[in-house]
Amino acid sequence: MKVEKYRIHGITQNTETECFQNGTCEHCKRFNTSPVWCQSCDPWKSAQKFTSGNEEIDNFIKELQIKATEYDKVIEWIPFDRLVNRKEIKNKSEVEFMADWLDCIRIIKGESGNYTRSRTISRVELMKLHCSQASTLKLIENFKNHVQLDKYRIHGITQDTETGEYMIVFDFYHQKRKPINGICEDCKRYNTYLAWCQLCDPWREVQGWTSNDKDIDDCIKEFQLKATAYENVIEWIHFDRLEGPKQIDGKRIVDGDSERYTRFRKTSCEVAIKTLPGSQKSDSFLTEVG
Missing domain, CATH: 3.30.200.20 (Phosphorylase Kinase; domain 1)
Structure with missing residues (x-):
């Protein structure tokens, strides 16, 4: 059984406290209706000039x-x-x-x-x-x-x-951009994923390398332009950068915490190598990769 300690009339909300957080309108001197925005005054100023x-x-x-x-x-x-x-x-x-x-x-x-x-x-x-x-x-x-x-x-x-x-x-990509992902060095907006901007970074990945086969280059670049995370980028890897079962350049890793994420490569990591059937023919290679 509930104890009636007092008589309740209803619920209200302190609107002045909420509006105070938005600041004061420079024009009408009243509290703003949203952060630094007075819906009575500011729209008319925006519509000019x-x-x-x-x-x-x-x-x-x-x-x-x-x-x-x-x-x-x-x-x-x-x-x-x-x-x-x-x-x-x-x-x-x-x-x-x-x-x-x-x-x-x-x-x-x-x-x-x-x-x-x-x-x-x-x-x-x-x-x-x-x-x-x-x-x-x-x-x-x-x-x-x-x-x-x-x-x-x-x-x-x-x-x-x-x-x-x-x-x-x-x-x-506005809906994907979050403060936790860090700032893109190129467009200066929040990244779309941890240390990765889906608009800017893929274009950097497709530069400065070649397999010396246009069809293979185009295939890899297609994957790179669709990449949504730094660690998932597919690369052309020069054979002389593979030492035994190890990749000398290292695989891609994102590390950090909610304050800051950074990209780096884990040096001399072990990798598996698979020979693609018919890999000396570009069309067979593209079918296998795709």
């Missing part, structure tokens, strides 16, 4: 900005000349290019009660919207579908000044 050269697209982007509820999720118009060092990506069906965004991605720094807004130069991915320049409504609907999917982090829209094609600027 840009133009894509297309009024319908401008109005669409402003509509998204006015509905924004967080600083780091604001969608922007991104001038194409602010996307530099563009590189074509051929191994991803959705990612077509990557580039460095000079105006930087939005990030929130600090901790509860002391958040600050920041921008950091970072690599981004580009995907064509594949819509006719004359079909603005179709382009807008296409973009809306990507936003609603919530599959990746979308930074904004840009337009290739040479071809006139509109593209989404986004982070394809």
Whole structure:
């Protein structure tokens, strides 16, 4: 039998305590609605001072900005000349290019009660919207579908000044990027796996080696471009780097803890060697490996 110690009227929540953690709006002086973001004031400031050269697209982007509820999720118009060092990506069906965004991605720094807004130069991915320049409504609907999917982090829209094609600027692997994985040395974002960035690292792996057989090179590079972890990368191994049953260069290992993971190779590790049937013929080799 429960003892009635007091009369209970209900439950409430101290909203001032929760909002205090978000900081104070510089404009209205009230508590922010999310970290360093006031939904009453900030969306209107975000919607100013840009133009894509297309009024319908401008109005669409402003509509998204006015509905924004967080600083780091604001969608922007991104001038194409602010996307530099563009590189074509051929191994991803959705990612077509990557580039460095000079105006930087939005990030929130600090901790509860002391958040600050920041921008950091970072690599981004580009995907064509594949819509006719004359079909603005179709382009807008296409973009809306990507936003609603919530599959990746979308930074904004840009337009290739040479071809006139509109593209989404986004982070394809955003959901895989975690602080525990460390920072990618190339794109400066969190890695997608322990000490491994699935966007940047595979491209480094396919450089600087050859088996002197194009078909074999292409086969190994195909596996390397699909690699999702440092230890699982398949390599071309020069025979003179094998001493007896040992691989002199050592196998790949990731070690560390939740604070920091590092890559290294375990020197002179024992390996097994298997002769592939018909290995002097590239087509037989590719069938066996695949």
